[in-house]
Amino acid sequence: MKRRVFALVLALCLTLSLAGGAGAAEEKQARVVFERTAPDADGCYSVTMTLYDTTFRVFQFALRYDPAAVTPVDDTGAAAQTFGDFAHKDPDWITPVGTELNTQTGLIDVSGFIMPGTTGPMLDELGQAVVGSDGLQVYTFRFRQTGAGEDGLQIATQEKGEPYRPACPQGVILAGEAGEIPVTVTFRTAQSGEDGDSQDFTGSGDTGGKTVEGLVNQTIFLEIGTHRAVVEGGVSAIYPGEPDVTAYAHDNRTFVPVRFVAERLGADVSWEGDTQTVVVEKDGHTIRMQVGSLTYTLDGQTKQLDVPAEYKASTGGNSRTMVPVRFVTEALGYQVEWEAGRNLVVIAPPQAHWDPAGAAEQQAMDRVRELLNRYGGFV
Structure with missing residues (x-):
């Protein structure tokens, strides 16, 4: 029987309206405005992203620019290499997840959600952001005309x-x-005032626009009891040459290797040997977890775990730090599922809207099992 490790808030975001949805027809149309400033003497300009008239918990915007005409830059005007170089998030209670800049294709992925338990000046009792006509500026991007x-x-x-x-x-x-939430997206310049290029988006429907390929490529799959994983659609070893380091379960808890998982979620991981503390840094946030402790800190705020991090013996007398999957969900903001029938731990980003019973998800896991069966012996 499948064991739900984490009740993902985004699954709720794709359900039909709950009791609190009454009267939604009287609300104003949700809007997102991307407003561009005039370029300076060096051709640099900013684009702000502001939400209006909506109550939300998660967003994802896939944007595109012309790489032949525009270059994302940092505050100094130097060409940006990563999303964090040219994008600045404003509300600290929105967690960026899956953000990405592809300078080759000109694609930008702007994704964020409000982690359960977060408090903030604009959040209601359900943890949603309530935004009115004054708006909420969530990002500022920096570009240069080239x-x-x-x-x-x-x-x-x-x-x-x-x-x-x-x-x-x-x-x-x-x-x-x-x-x-149906939303109108507008691109405009500060000089154009309320005028701009607008387009309405009504939502992706029951499937969330999911494809098997998309789910496999953006989700991490670890096979319980082996050192094999599927990342970005390919089979790899968790740690090459260390077959003893696996995802595993004991005492009704599932453990995963923190460095392998965190680094593949875009985080930097370091180790403080004197205190036996793992330090994870991602999107401007710092997480510190001491092996054997039932607490960890997120930006200095103490959080609780039901079981502590522990060591797993590895090749050559070494050891790897293993963390309970609750850490991955609460500290890193990803959904984790244990698919017992296929012997998989599934680590999915919030924007994937992973539904364990969904048709696309079932096909994605079948694809992963096929990949592991076919290529697992080579890692």
Whole structure:
């Protein structure tokens, strides 16, 4: 029988309206405005992303720019290499997850959600952000005009036939406890005032725009009891040459190797040997966990675990630090499922809207099992 490790809030975001959804028809249309400033003498300009008239818990926007005409830059004007170089998030109670900059294709993935238990000045009792007509600025992006061509942003969708995000083929996801939220997206300049290029997005429907390929490529799968994993659609060893380091379960808890998982979620991991503390840094946040302790800290705030991190013996007398999957969900913000029938730990980003019973998810796990069976013996 499948054991739900974490009741993902985004699954609720895709359900039908709950009791709190009454009267939604009287609310204003949700809006997201991307507003561009005038370029300075060096051709640099900013684009702000602001939400209006909505109650939300998660968002994902797949954006596209013309790499031949525009370069993302940092505050000094130097070319950006990563999302964090050119993008600045404003509310500290929104957790960025899956954000990405692809300078080759000009794709930008702007994703975030509000972690359960988070408090903030605009959050209701359900942990959703309630935004009115004054708006909530969530991001500021920095660009420089470097060539002739279109210098603005656009929504990257599969329909356009250009590069797009397989995990978000419709380009826009905005959701709250009552489900996906229809939203109007507008791109404008400060000089144009309320005028701008606008497009309505009604939501992706029951499937969330999911594809098997997209789910497999953006989700991490670890096989319980072996050193094999599937990452970005390919089979790999958790640690090459260390077959003893595996995902495993004991005392009704599932453990995963913290460095392997965290680094593949885009985090930096370091080890403080004198205190036996793992330090994980991601998107401006710092997590510190001491082996054997039932507490860890997230940006200095103490959090609780039901079981502590522990060591797993490895090749050559070494050891690896293993953490309970609750740590992955609560500290790193990812959904974790244990698929007992296929012997898999599934670690999915919030924007995947992973539904263990979903048809696309079932096919994705079958694909993973096929990959492991076919290529697992080579790692």
